[in-house]
Amino acid sequence: MLGYVVKRFGSMLVMLAGLSVMVFLLFSVLPADPARLTCGKTCTPDVVEANRQRLGLDKPLVEQYAVWAKGIVAGRTFNEGQGAAEFTCPAPCLGYSFSQQENVTDLITEAVPVTIWLAAGAFVLWMTFGLTTGVIAALNRGRWPDVVLQGISLVAYSLPSFFVGLMLLILLIVQMSLLPYPDYYPPSEDLKKFLVTMVLPWVTVAFTSAAFYTRLTRTQMVETMGEDYIRTARAKGLAERTVTVKHALRAGLTPIVTAAGLDLGILLGGAIITEQIFNLPGMGRLAVESVVDSDLPVITGITLVAATFIIVANFVVDMLYMVIDPRVRLA
Amino acid sequence: MSDVQPATASRSPYLELRDLKVSFATEDGLVRAADGVSFSLERGKTLAIVGESGSGKSVTSQAIMGLHPKRSAQITGEVLVDGTDIVSASEETVRSMRGRNMAMIFQDPLSSLHPFYTVGAQLIEAVQAHGEVSKSEARQRAIAMLDRVGIPNAARRVEEYPHQFSGGMRQRVMIAMALINNPDLVIADEPTTALDVTVQAQILDVLRDLQGEFQMAILLITHDLGVVAETADDVVVMYGGRVVERGPVNEIFTRPRMPYTWGLMSSVPNLTDPRGTRLTPIPGQPPSLINLPTGCVFRPRCQFSAHVEDAWCDTKRPDLEPVGPRHDARCFLSVSQMAALAPRRADGEEVA
Numbered sequence: 001m002l003g004y005v006v007k008r009f010g011s012m013l014v015m016l017a018g019l020s021v022m023v024f025l026l027f028s029v030l031p032a033d034p035a036r037l038t039c040g041k042t043c044t045p046d047v048v049e050a051n052r053q054r055l056g057l058d059k060p061l062v063e064q065y066a067v068w069a070k071g072i073v074a075g076r077t078f079n080e081g082q083g084a085a086e087f088t089c090p091a092p093c094l095g096y097s098f099s100q101q102e103n104v105t106d107l108i109t110e111a112v113p114v115t116i117w118l119a120a121g122a123f124v125l126w127m128t129f130g131l132t133t134g135v136i137a138a139l140n141r142g143r144w145p146d147v148v149l150q151g152i153s154l155v156a157y158s159l160p161s162f163f164v165g166l167m168l169l170i171l172l173i174v175q176m177s178l179l180p181y182p183d184y185y186p187p188s189e190d191l192k193k194f195l196v197t198m199v200l201p202w203v204t205v206a207f208t209s210a211a212f213y214t215r216l217t218r219t220q221m222v223e224t225m226g227e228d229y230i231r232t233a234r235a236k237g238l239a240e241r242t243v244t245v246k247h248a249l250r251a252g253l254t255p256i257v258t259a260a261g262l263d264l265g266i267l268l269g270g271a272i273i274t275e276q277i278f279n280l281p282g283m284g285r286l287a288v289e290s291v292v293d294s295d296l297p298v299i300t301g302i303t304l305v306a307a308t309f310i311i312v313a314n315f316v317v318d319m320l321y322m323v324i325d326p327r328v329r330l331a
Numbered sequence: 332m333s334d335v336q337p338a339t340a341s342r343s344p345y346l347e348l349r350d351l352k353v354s355f356a357t358e359d360g361l362v363r364a365a366d367g368v369s370f371s372l373e374r375g376k377t378l379a380i381v382g383e384s385g386s387g388k389s390v391t392s393q394a395i396m397g398l399h400p401k402r403s404a405q406i407t408g409e410v411l412v413d414g415t416d417i418v419s420a421s422e423e424t425v426r427s428m429r430g431r432n433m434a435m436i437f438q439d440p441l442s443s444l445h446p447f448y449t450v451g452a453q454l455i456e457a458v459q460a461h462g463e464v465s466k467s468e469a470r471q472r473a474i475a476m477l478d479r480v481g482i483p484n485a486a487r488r489v490e491e492y493p494h495q496f497s498g499g500m501r502q503r504v505m506i507a508m509a510l511i512n513n514p515d516l517v518i519a520d521e522p523t524t525a526l527d528v529t530v531q532a533q534i535l536d537v538l539r540d541l542q543g544e545f546q547m548a549i550l551l552i553t554h555d556l557g558v559v560a561e562t563a564d565d566v567v568v569m570y571g572g573r574v575v576e577r578g579p580v581n582e583i584f585t586r587p588r589m590p591y592t593w594g595l596m597s598s599v600p601n602l603t604d605p606r607g608t609r610l611t612p613i614p615g616q617p618p619s620l621i622n623l624p625t626g627c628v629f630r631p632r633c634q635f636s637a638h639v640e641d642a643w644c645d646t647k648r649p650d651l652e653p654v655g656p657r658h659d660a661r662c663f664l665s666v667s668q669m670a671a672l673a674p675r676r677a678d679g680e681e682v683a
Contacts, residue, residue, distance in 0.1 A: 228442040235396055235437075236457040236508065237430030246456075250447055325447060326492045 001329050005319065012315045016308060020072070023304045024065050032294040038098045054079060068095070094304065095297030097290075104301035107286060111270075112305070114184060114282035118275070119267040121198055122205035127260060130210040134217020135249060141222055149214060156211035165204040165277040172200065182278040201278045205271055209263060216259060220252030227251065250324075257320050265313025269306025344371035345548045346395065346433075346516050351408035351418075353390050353399060360621040364390040366572040367408070369651075372565070374515055375542065377549040379563035379580070381556065381595065383617050387572040388552045392518045394418075395550070396435050397425035412516060431461045433516040434509035439525045440501035444493035450477070450504050451489035454511055461512050476507040480537050499530035503537060510541060518550045523558060535562055556599050560584060568592050571618045571628035574651060578658030588660040588669045590633045597674050611674075627663070635672055639663040 027034075035052035036043065052058050055078075056067055070076065075091035089096055094104040137149040172178045179196055187194040224230065225248050233247045234240075270284030279285075283302060290298035321328045353365040365387040372378040380388045393399055395410050397417045410417040412432050417425055437443040445453060454473035458464050464472075470489065477485035480503040493501055502522060509517055519538065523531035539562065542549055551563060559566060559580065566583040568576040568591065576589040587593050594613035601608075615632035618624055624631050626645040636644035643649075643663045651659045654666050664672065 228437060228439060229445040231398060232435075232437060232443045232505075232508070233445070234398055234426075235429055235435040237426055237428070237460045237512075238456060239426065239460070242456070242460075247445055251445065326449075327446060327494050 001322065004322075008315060008318055012311055015311050019307050019311065020069055020304060021065065023300050023307070024068055025061075026303065027296055027300045028061055028064070030294075030296060030299075032296060034296050037294060037296065071095070094301035097295050097298050099293045099295045100298070104297045107298060108283070108301055108305055111281060111283045111286045113186065114280050115268060115270050115275070115284065117187070117194075117198065118201055118205065118271055118280060118282060119264060121202040122209070122267065122271075123260070123264050125202055125206035126209040126213060129206065130213025131217050131249075131256070133210070133214040135221055135244065137214065137218040138221030138225065139244065146218075150218070153211040153214040156207055157215070159208060161204055161208055161271075162273045162277065164207050165200070165274050168200045168204060169277060182280070184280050197278070197280075201271070201274050201280060204274050204277070205267065213256065213260070216256055217249075217252070220255060221248055224248045224252040253324055254321065257324060258317055261313045261317035261320070262310065265310040266306075268309040268313075270302070344373045345413055346373075346550065347371040347409070347411040348391070348395070349409040349411070351391065351394060351410055352406065353387075353394050354405045355403055356405070357621070362620045363572050363623065364620055365394065368569070368572075368574055370565075370567050370574060370577055372516070372548045372550060374548050375546040376564045377542065377551055377562055378565045378567060379551045379553060379559040380567045380569055381554060381559055382569035383554065385617050385620065386569040387620075388569050389520055390572075391569070392435070392520055392550060392552050395516075395518060396429060396433060398429075427461070430457055430509075430514065431512045432514055433518065434512070434514040436502075436505050436509045436517065436519040436522045438521040440498065440505045441493065441525075443505060444501065446493060449490055449492055450496070454489070454504075454508055457508055457511050472511060473507075476511045477504070479541070480504075480507045480510075481533075482507070498526050499533060502526060502530075502534050506534070506537060506541070510545070510547075513545060514547060516548045516550065518552065520552045521554070522551075523555070524553075531558070538562070556595065568595070571623060572620055573628065573661065575629065575662075576658075576660040577651075578655065582655055582658045586655060586658070586670075587673065588654040588658065588664075588666070589629075589662045590635050590664075590672075591629045592660075593674050594632075627661075635664060638668055638672065 033048075035048050035055065035057050038051040038055070039047055056064060059067075067076065071089065071091070071093035073091060075089060075093045077086060077088045078096055079086045087096075089103050089105070092105055094108065096102075097104055097107060100107060133149050133153070137146045140146045173181060179200065182197045182200070183193060184197050185193040221244075225244075227248075229251070230243060230248055233243045238247075268283075270282055270287050272284035272288055274280070275282045275284035276288060283306065286298065287302045287306075289295070290302065348369050348371070351365055351368040352363070355362045355364060368387065368391050370378065380391065382388050390399075394404075394406060395412065395417065397410075397420075399406060401422075406418050408418060412428060415424065415428065415432075417428070420428075444450070451470060451473050454476065455466060455469040458469035458472055459466070474485045474489050477489060482488055482500055482503050488496070493504070496504060502525075506522075517538075522538070523534050526534060535558065538549065541547075549562075551558070553559060563580045566576075566578065566580050567574050568583070568589065570591050576583065576587065576592045583592065584596070587596055591613070594611070597611040598613060600610060613632055618628055618631070626643070626647055627633070627636070627649050630636050630644045633644065636642075647663075649661045649663050651661045654660045654669065660669070662669070
């Protein structure tokens with residue numbers, strides 16, 4: 001079991017290293033010239049060329065990657081011994097954004113908590129709602145609660161988040177004025193404003209996801225409720241609620257945990273549309289801004305962080321399998 | 332017609348089925364899985380139900396446990412367990428009786444045990460479902476029961492998962508789980524089918540020992556006539572959802588009176604038969620429970636219907652009639668015809 005954990009952890013590290021190569025290559029194949037982006041509209045070819053040398057962009061790709069990767073692990077100093085103003089970028093250094101005049105790591109560390117709050121709240125909402133409705137639908141298979149829930153979830157699943165988000169914004173904020181316009185404050189600064197701002201983004205993200213989990217949970221429950229060990233549980237005289245939750249739901253949890261882990265991992269990389277609609281300064285909005293500005297260091301930084309979330313989520317899901325299914329522990 | 336027949340007049344039976352009918356509505360029509368099943372069983376005795384797949388034995392046993400979903404199964408008649416009618420009792424009453432009054436051992440112990448919980452956890456929750464018992468006390472009882480059914484190192488193995496047990500040990504776990512609340516009736520649904528022959532014998536020994544100790548009634552569902560001969564006191568033969576013959580095991584094995592039972596007996600190999608003797612399978616297929624044949628349900632596969640006057644077999648359903656001491660059969664043949672037509676072994680004895 002410990003061997004499996006170590007092996008799985010090792011393969012995660014290998015994947016992260018491979019990932020960094022991919023992301024770096026992405027940086028170099030993009031049509032924008034990073035040297036051109038270091039100065040404004042008044043740039044002369046001489047300045048661009050000087051900056052290119054200063055940033056080491058004239059060196060071979062392998063060397064550039066080494067410098068970049070070393071920066072992530074050990075930090076790096078820009079303009080070192082080149083006459084211009086030196087500045088440091090402590091580890092993990094993901095580069096320096098010339099258009100925003102800030103370290104990429106700082107930009108991301110500011111944005112990540114917003115996205116984490118968004119993802120965490122939405123996750124709790126959609127899992128609670130999805131699991132509950134899925135179990136209800138499965139236990140009433142073929143009868144009206146099932147039909148109604150299946151219908152609603154199909155519609156909800158079909159609605160894109162930009163539609164749901166905009167509708168909520170227009171109806172509840174613009175027309176009915178039930179909520180103020182979104183204005184993000186961290187919960188430590190102003191909890192009430194935080195909650196008032198976050199409630200609609202949470203609902204928006206959770207809405208479509210919950211529908212998926214309703215259907216997934218229903219399918220799983222319908223399947224496990226037909227298993228022999230459910231009959232055994234009933235034959236022992238267990239209460240029906242124990243049979244349903246402790247035996248049937250637990251047995252059908254594996255695919256739900258898989259999907260939930262990956263969904264959460266993806267969401268932590270930024271909910272681009274929802275953050276844009278509700279003006280949340282999270283990873284998604286930072287990503288959009290940096291793409292619009294062709295801010296390459298930020299784009300690569302966000303890509304790396306988002307992909308890391310997914311790889312880590314995968315790892316966590318694999319570890320959870322062992323918690324859920326004892327048969328995996330021995331394999 | 333009364334199908335009720337106490338095994339002995341002196342004691343009232345622990346389990347009594349009176350005209351039990353279970354049917355399921357399907358898209359193809361109404362499936363009459365059990366159609367007028369009656370028999371009784373008292374404490375300390377073993378009753379075997381034999382029959383082909385689809386004869387209604389498992390449906391009957393699940394009706395005794397009250398395990399048929401009320402939504403899909405239509406159940407009429409009476410199932411009296413210790414005087415309480417399972418068919419009409421409330422869901423909560425039946426639930427509280429399950430595991431305590433009647434318990435069940437299922438066929439495939441691997442799929443019948445939850446793969447994600449330890450054997451101990453599954454035994455403990457069975458104990459705690461019937462009364463306020465502390466976890467440590469329930470655990471002690473679980474270990475004692477595992478030990479009692481012959482699992483070595485019970486105190487250690489109680490922490491293990493079902494997949495860490497062998498097939499025979501798993502079935503012992505199932506038996507421990509069924510018996511942990513001292514039920515008076517244990518239904519064993521083909522308890523040895525998934526096991527190899529030596530393990531089968533061990534499992535049957537365990538059951539027999541425990542019956543001697545706890546005096547519970549055992550309802551043994553099987554299609555293995557060898558197991559029946561070894562363990563049962565009484566036998567009920569089912570075909571097409573109904574009881575076609577019932578009686579004490581000796582009677583059924585030495586003087587089977589119904590052509591279907593003859594067919595069952597002659598489809599089993601016998602060591603005393605001369606070498607080269609061929610087994611005689613029963614021709615044809617079991618009947619569709621949606622579209623039962625008119626007349627006697629066994630008629631399409633019966634070679635003896637010509638002996639019955641006025642082609643009754645084609646038009647009328649025979650009743651379960653007495654054919655010997657505590658022995659009933661559902662056949663239009665007269666008792667003397669039965670005796671004359673019963674298949675014989677090479678040595679001239681009736682099939683045994």
